[in-house]
Amino acid sequence: MFFGWFKNRRRRRWLAEREPATWEKWLLANVWHYQHLDSKQQRKMREFVKVCFHEKDWVGGRDFSVTDEMRVTIAGQAALLTLGFGEGFYFDRLHTIIVYPSSYQNEPTSREHLLIPSSSDPVFGGAARSGEAWTGGPIVLSWDxxxxxxxxxxSRTNLVLHEFAHHMDGLDGNADGAPPLTSYEIEKEWFRVISDEYHELRRSSKQGTYTLLDKYGAKNQAEFFAVATECFFTRPHHLHDDSLELFGMLETLFGQDPRTWIPQSANSPS
Structure with a gap:
């Protein structure tokens, strides 16, 4: 109880402070979603960034120097997942974010702690990859x-959204494409819709036909959820037209409809 009180007190202090002017410049330059948010959503994103900036342990892989701009950019993207949540949600079980300058290689150790690596190559054996999420943290990302x-x-992909979706998925201890849900009825509907959509993506992938969702989501249901999350926040209008049920389940989970603030023209070639 004491530690919870201290954490909340510390957060209130951070939230009361005015962030440096450079933060909003970085969000405008590096997080394309930011310009489309209304003022209330922008404020909520900046508040999320404040807490994560100070509270998470930011580590550079291969002695990489993690700058303030990198922290703000990563936290700003992760904040998108939380804009529809009523109360402050700061990924409390995530303590460490590791940032590499580019793709990296890991040795085959502690396999049981790995949630899902983002690579089409084998999990271990020196294969290069660009991101991964581990049970209880950390999340690993490549900056470039x-x-x-x-x-x-x-861009149809977003590494930060993908890995943070994996983290959410694993909050109940299992990376199975089913993050913690609010009721049994929603859970039943979730499993039905996700299973149907996942198997449809697998069929389309085997046939080589076009799919809105990245075909990497056909690997397993955990990857399907992460890929669908990316699409929900990068191509919401397309996803709504392509699969109303899947869109509806993600809207229920995240408590928001990105179509209301991302214009259809945002994804069109300039």
């Missing part, structure tokens, strides 16, 4: 890829 995606409204 995440920045390129965060700045580009036409």
């Amino acid at each position: 890829r995440l920045l390129a995606e965060a700045q580009n409204p036409r």
Whole structure:
């Protein structure tokens, strides 16, 4: 109880402080979603960034120097997942975020702690990858890829959203494509819709036909959820038209409809 009180007191102090002016400049330059948010949503994103900036342990892989701009950029993207939540949600079980300058390789150790790596290559054996989420943290990200995606409204992928979705998925101890849900009825509907959509993506992938969702989501249901989350926040209008049920389940989970603030023209070639 004492530690919870201290944490909340510390957060209130951070939230009361005015963030540096450079933070909003970085969000505008590096997180394409930010310009489309209304003032209330922008404030909520900046508040999320404040807490994560100070509270998370930011570590550079390969002696990489993690700058303030990197922290703000990563936290700003992660904040998108929380904009529809009523109370402050700061991924309390996530303590460490590791940032590499580019793709990296890990040795095959502690396999049981790995949730899902973001790579189409084998999990271990020196395969290069760009991100991963571990049970209870950390989340590992490659800076060059995440920045390129965060700045580009036409990118169909978003590494930060993908890995933070995996973290949410694993909050109940299992990375199975079913994050903690609010009721049994919603849970039943979730499993039905996700299972149907996942198997449809698998069929389309095997047939080589076009799919809105990245075909990497056909690997398993955990990857399907992460890929669907990316699409929900990068191509909401397309996803709504392509799969109303899947869109509806994600809208229920995240408590928001990104179509209300992301214009259809945002994803169109300039």
